[in-house]
Amino acid sequence: MDRKHSNYEVQIIGKPLRCPHCDSAIFSHREVYLDIVSPNVDVDPFNEDPPEQLVLQSFTCNDCYNIQQFQQLTKGMETNIVCKQVD
């Protein structure tokens, strides 16, 4: 299954996700990885530590392409984000 081209209905903490612009409820999903680098620290070229990474679940509205992003939190079997494939 190629998740990149699938469409989803999404629930965040049990509430259906809606596009704030056009009110659509169908989204495509991808994961976004952000490297967190403090702007106040000089970049050390000899520092081998990988930067801290933030993983975001990104949902793109199928109608107007507005993007909403959430950080997934998992507690035991429970998660704040639930996706249901619709095509």
Ligand SMILES: [Zn+2]
């Ligand atoms: Zn929209």
